Amino acid sequence: MEVIRDWGLNIKAECGGALSCATCHVYVDKDWMDVVGAPSDEEEDMLDSVGDVRANSRLSCQILMSDALDGLKLTLAPSAAKD
Amino acid sequence: MSTEITTDVVVIGAGPCGLFAAFELGLLDLKCHFIDILDRPGGQCAELYPEKPIYDIPGFPVVTGQDLTDNLMAQIAPFAPEFHFNRMVNSIEKQEDGSFKLATDADEIFHAKVVVIAAGGGSFQPKRPPVENIEAFENKSVFYSVRKMDDFHDQDVVIVGGSDSALDWTLNLQPIVRSLTLVHRRAVFKAAPASVNKMQELVGEGKINFLTGQIGKLDGENGQINHVHLITDAGDLSLPATRLLPFFGLTMKLGPVADWGLELNDNTIKVDTEKFETSVLGIFAIGDINWYPGKLKLILSGFHEAALMARAAKAIVSPGERVVFQYTTSSTKLQKKLGVA
Structure with missing residues (x-):
């Protein structure tokens, strides 16, 4: 989420990474699903507060960047856009 | 004054x-x-x-x-x-x-x-779900809170969400509406267990419907919806509705x-x-x-x-x-x- 935000992309990330808002919602490219992994229960609960969840939905603040994720492809969900 | x-x-x-x-x-x-x-x-x-x-x-x-x-x-x-x-x-x-x-x-x-x-x-x-044209229906047939229960009397109501607000209004409105469908993206609710149980009882008695899915699109004219299109695991379906209450928090x-x-x-x-x-x-x-x-x-x-x-x-x-x-x-x-x- 920090990487997306700091590059000035259209992401609201309202709570700043506290897993409290779901406004950093992204879709993970299908080739990266296994590497990124599934959301936690708490993240699933938070995803209830957006209306455009798909099977590859994640909250980007909960994806910790590492070398293993070099090249990761994501798509910003409409619900993450600033107003 | x-x-x-x-x-x-x-x-x-x-x-x-x-x-x-x-x-x-x-x-x-x-x-x-x-x-x-x-x-x-x-x-x-x-x-x-x-x-x-x-x-x-x-x-x-x-x-x-x-x-x-x-x-x-x-x-x-x-x-x-x-x-x-x-x-x-x-x-x-x-x-x-x-x-x-x-x-x-x-x-x-x-x-x-x-x-x-x-x-x-x-x-x-209130969070507005990413649904095309939803603004055109807001405060006429799409509401983010219930200000007057009367607005829902004898209506075909669709409530979306899995929070306490969604469950509370499902239970409160059920006695006065013509039909009520609760829609949530999964069958897991982050709401008071007593409300969830009560909702499931009403589903069991056939008094309300519950569907897992998300809103795709709204049909209607002049601010009045007539159908809510849902995207569900079992495919897309169109639900006749005159009131929509999305509860996605703030x-x-x-x-x-x-x-x-x-x-x-x-x-x-x-x-x-x-x-x-x-x-x-x-x-x-x-x-x-x-x-x-x-x-x-x-x-x-x-x-x-x-x-x-x-x-x-x-x-x-x-x-x-x-x-x-x-x-x-x-x-x-x-x-x-x-x-x-």
């Missing part, structure tokens, strides 16, 4: 930084009125993360958002600030004498010598703040770091809503900003009065104000 209230300081936003401002202003004998869009104090702490632990409040190894709010309320109680909840400030006008006239959406006028904007990320508004919007003629920096208000005053003399901004070089959006930064702002506010409210810097540990005068001496 609108209610008129005159005071020293109006604080917009009753989050942690705004609340602490009442303490610092109170020590300088300035009277505060709070205006907040939520129905209780605490701002994001109370609305977004009441149960979540905060670890970076000085002196508190760990404190929840709600406990921090409760403690701040206790700390400012000696100064008896007044709270005006469930309303939003629409406009601020500077008067000829340098004071301010604020108008709220609850038909009140506040007159204040100083305005402190402590509005965090702006005002909380989000923050800068709102009218953007129209008050203050110098902004990407949805935040520019301030100086001596007084935390905005580009308009007498209007201050503290906490997450302000910006200055090096700004960190931390509650503790907002507390510091409140203290410095209060000194500058005092100079505006009581011009020429000498303010002696004192400590609460040693000053009997301050302790008297706090009701402990």
Whole structure:
């Protein structure tokens, strides 16, 4: 989420990474699903507060960047856009 | 006729930084009125993360958002600030004498010598689901809250969401509607178990429907929906409906703040770091809503900003009065104000 935000992309990330808002919602490219992994229960609960969840939905603040994720492809969900 | 209230300081936003401002202003004998869009104090702490632990409040190894709010309320109680909840400030006008006239959406006028904007990320508004054209139906057949039960009498109602609000309104509206369908993206609910059980009983009795899915599209005309299209695991389906209630929680919007003629920096208000005053003399901004070089959006930064702002506010409210810097540990005068001496 920090990487997306700091590059000035259209992401609201309202709570700043506290897993409290779901406004950093992204879709993970299908080739990266296994590497990124599934959301936690708490993240699933938070995803209830957006209306455009798909099977590859994640909250980007909960994806910790590492070398293993070099090249990761994501798509910003409409619900993450600033107003 | 609108209610008129005159005071020293109006604080917009009753989050942690705004609340602490009442303490610092109170020590300088300035009277505060709070205006907040939520129905209780605490701002994001109370609305977004009441149960979540905060670890970076000085002196508190760990404190929840709600406990921090409760403690701040206790700390400012000696100064008896007044709270005006469930309303939003629409406009601020500077008067000829340098004071301010604020108008709220609850038909009140506040007159204040100083305005402190402590509005965090702006005002909380219901989250609008990303559905095309939904704006065209809002407040006519799509509602984000139930203001009048009568609006739902004998209607075909679709409620979307898995929160307490979604479940509570499913149970409350069921007896008066013609049909009710609850839609949630999964069969797991983050709501009181008793409500979930009751809802499942009603589904079992055939009194309501439950579907797992999400809203795809709305059909209707002149603001009146007639069908809600759902995307479900079993495929798309079209549901006849005359009322839609999406419950996806709240989000923050800068709102009218953007129209008050203050110098902004990407949805935040520019301030100086001596007084935390905005580009308009007498209007201050503290906490997450302000910006200055090096700004960190931390509650503790907002507390510091409140203290410095209060000194500058005092100079505006009581011009020429000498303010002696004192400590609460040693000053009997301050302790008297706090009701402990």
